[in-house]
């Protein structure tokens with residue numbers, strides 16, 4: 222099989238490839254702006270059709286046994302792993318992600334399917350002591366119903382599987398609306414799910430460019446029980462408003478503004494390696510990427526020097542070349558955002574000590590900005606690109622205050638060798654995720670999610686299925 226055998230051009234609804242609109246949109250390779258493929262541009266009407274089909278399928282899917290669902294998920298997992306090279310090529314072509322990272326994402330994304338295939342068999346309820354002598358009490362965890370999954374371009378596979386694997390495991394059916402920048406990976410894995418044997422209507426993917434109307438249908442349609450969204454805080458708030466009328470359940474994995482604190486007792490080389498991994502993963506385009514590097518004043522120069530040296534070694538180019546570590550940014554808007562942030566930071570006293578330049582057609586050099594300050598755009602906003610601003614702090618209290626001075630609360634990182642400090646700082650950081658002496662924190666085995674305006678709910682781990690079930694309490698009375 223070559224990757225072209227996994228290229229599809231239309232929505233997958235009710236077990237078949239289908240399009241209502243005859244117009245197509247182009248999927249662009251961000252490396253050279255060439256057209257990879259054209260996909261039929263479906264919209265709200267097709268989303269509604271997909272919801273109807275998922276709602277019909279739910280009637281029987283929810284009654285399947287946990288073992289049956291588990292074994293289908295495992296077959297899907299095996300097919301994704303067996304085709305990982307082909308899917309990775311598609312992912313790199315449409316997102317620009319370096320091929321090693323695409324392969325890493327496939328293993329990471331598939332691991333959610335494997336994990337929830339196992340967890341499907343452990344969707345336990347409780348037996349609760351009766352509150353009077355003749356009562357017996359149990360709880361059941363039952364699938365909420367149809368789930369709408371709205372997913373971003375930065376993890377074209379993993380953000381889908383992280384949502385739908387737990388949903389499918391407990392007996393929900395799903396309608397996926399992938400980003401219009403990266404629909405090809407989504408269609409490829411939906412095809413593999415079909416091959417694995419999922420019944421028609423259980424997994425549907427609708428592709429199209431009209432994100433707001435498609436999202437509106439998912440949020441407003443009364444047949445949808447739950448929305449799971451990964452994307453910006455701004456869009457998350459809009460979806461929440463749209464869901465309020467029907468009081469839909471929501472999981473929201475939104476923006477971040479991750480601090481990366483380096484204390485003066487840290488292993489500086491370890492911190493530099495962590496900052497490189499945490500900052501430049503997919504060119505800085507992940508929600509948990511390091512956004513603000515805070516370094517204690519007496520080691521500031523040493524850290525900066527070593528960080529510049531390490532960053533210089535990152536090769537920029539086409540992600541299909543295995544040496545490349547930094548691919549293109551996803552679109553021209555991202556380039557403009559980088560340029561605006563740099564201009565603003567320079568005006569406010571920042572100094573670019575490495576990079577800072579746009580390279581046609583759509584690359585931005587890994588950039589280091591020193592003397593960064595809290596009033597800069599790049600301190601307040603999610604950068605989502607390869608700019609690393611470095612701030613100076615004097616004391617632990619100041620570092621914590623700076624770290625928490627944001628509306629976001631997804632990932633945070635700090636480096637220290639002091640055991641007492643690890644306790645103090647981890648407890649003080651207002652974040653859903655804290656990496657200590659480690660810049661890579663993602664896994665299917667851990668609860669991923671944020672506090673404050675970074676969202677609600679957790680994905681992955683033993684908690685992941687909880688967000689797709691209702692707990693039903695059953696009281697059996699008058700037991701003699």
Ligand code: SIN
Pocket residue numbers: 375376379451474506507508509663
């Ligand atoms: C994200 O950027 O939304 C997810 C990052 C991850 O799973 O590590």
